[in-house]
Amino acid sequence: xxxxxxxxxxxxxxxxxxxxxxxxxxxxxxxxxxxxxxxxxxxxxxxxxxxxxxxxxxxxxxxxxxxxxxxxxxxxxxxxxxxxxxxxxxxxxxxxxxxxxxxxxxxxxxxxxxxxxxxxxxxxxxxxxxxxxxxxxxxxxxxxxxxxxxxxxxxxxxxxxxxxxxxxxxxxxxxxxxxxxxxxxxxxxxxxxxxxxxxxxxxxxxxxxxxxxxxxxxxxxxxxxxxxxxxxxxxxxxxxxxxxxxxxxxxxxxxxxxxxxxxxxxxxxxxxxxxxxxxxxxxxxxxxxxxxxxxxxxxxxxxxxxxxxxxxxxxxxxxxxxxxxxxxxxxxxxxxxxxxxxxxxxxxx
Numbered sequence: 390x391x392x393x394x395x396x397x398x399x400x401x402x403x404x405x406x407x408x409x410x411x412x413x414x415x416x417x418x419x420x421x422x423x424x425x426x427x428x429x430x431x432x433x434x435x436x437x438x439x440x441x442x443x444x445x446x447x448x449x450x451x452x453x454x455x456x457x458x459x460x461x462x463x464x465x466x467x468x469x470x471x472x473x474x475x476x477x478x479x480x481x482x483x484x485x486x487x488x489x490x491x492x493x494x495x496x497x498x499x500x501x502x503x504x505x506x507x508x509x510x511x512x513x514x515x516x517x518x519x520x521x522x523x524x525x526x527x528x529x530x531x532x533x534x535x536x537x538x539x540x541x542x543x544x545x546x547x548x549x550x551x552x553x554x555x556x557x558x559x560x561x562x563x564x565x566x567x568x569x570x571x572x573x574x575x576x577x578x579x580x581x582x583x584x585x586x587x588x589x590x591x592x593x594x595x596x597x598x599x600x601x602x603x604x605x606x607x608x609x610x611x612x613x614x615x616x617x618x619x620x621x622x623x624x625x626x627x628x629x630x631x632x633x634x635x636x637x638x639x640x641x642x643x644x645x646x647x648x649x650x651x652x653x654x655x656x657x658x659x660x661x662x663x664x665x666x667x668x669x670x671x672x673x674x675x676x677x678x679x680x681x682x683x684x685x686x687x688x689x690x691x692x693x694x695x696x697x698x699x700x701x702x703x704x705x706x707x708x709x710x711x712x713x714x715x716x717x718x719x720x721x722x723x724x725x726x727x728x729x730x731x732x733x734x735x736x737x738x
Contacts, residue, residue, distance in 0.1 A: 413678040435463035461617025462665040469667025475505040502583035516648030559619030629672040649676035654702040
């Protein structure tokens with residue numbers, strides 16, 4: 390009886406989720422001038438922080454660091470704009486999206502075509518336990534973890550350590566991984582062109598800046614700005630899917646739209662941080678309908694308050710997510726290693 394009740398509830402939820410697609414469709418149209426304005430103001434803010442940070446090196450390292458961090462915030466926002474280009478939502482024109490996305494990739498250290506492909510795979514399989522591994526943070530189930538060797542469990546613990554994910558991870562991804570079409574090495578020449586072309590343009594840009602402002606001055610501002618953006622971006626991506634009541638299913642039970650809405654968080658940030666992150670915290674709506682421009686996501690929450698309450702996660706609540714590592718298919722929650730150990734003890738008992 391309980392199984393039948395659960396099945397009816399699941400079907401009703403899936404119908405409701407799919408109904409949202411028709412509601413959200415009216416928000417998909419971008420405004421060309423609004424998009425140009427958002428792009429311009431973000432570029433001006435980023436370049437202004439860079440210029441001021443460089444100018445401040447001669448009299449205040451503290452101010453240089455502060456401006457570098459602020460520049461990192463604007464770089465996160467530029468990545469959000471590039472992200473919208475990849476979804477075809479910043480401009481109505483595919484050509485405009487692609488060329489703006491490619492150019493922004495030189496600043497965000499992200500080859501546009503490669504990232505668009507891996508991110509598309511992430512969207513199409515998010516929450517499907519059989520489609521983990523591309524464009525996501527590797528997550529084991531409790532059962533998989535317990536079945537691993539001691540060495541395998543140690544490697545997973547090292548991988549899921551906050552230092553690895555939020556310090557080493559960003560340096561590896563943006564400094565090494567994205568300099569080659571890793572994961573798409575045999576997928577076609579365009580991914581090689583994307584990575585090699587982006588890297589070449591990066592090196593040319595860096596050479597010009599080093600010539601104009603000096604090596605150490607460039608290295609200081611570039612290092613602070615890029616690492617801040619990479620680490621902040623990694624944190625945002627992490628909490629968008631790695632929270633206690635996220636949503637994972639085996640293929641036979643998985644539904645793309647259901648997983649999009651209930652497997653992505655609504656990360657509620659203070660207004661300045663919401664602006665600098667390009668509203669990417671409204672991630673559940675974005676995953677359900679990715680063609681909505683980032684600046685229209687708050688409209689959705691305003692017009693449909695019920696969506697604002699789904700998978701709501703505050704900043705202080707999100708800090709606990711850094712300790713969640715394993716998906717328990719029985720309780721349907723993401724849990725800590727300690728909690729998973731207790732589950733194992735209960736099963737044995």
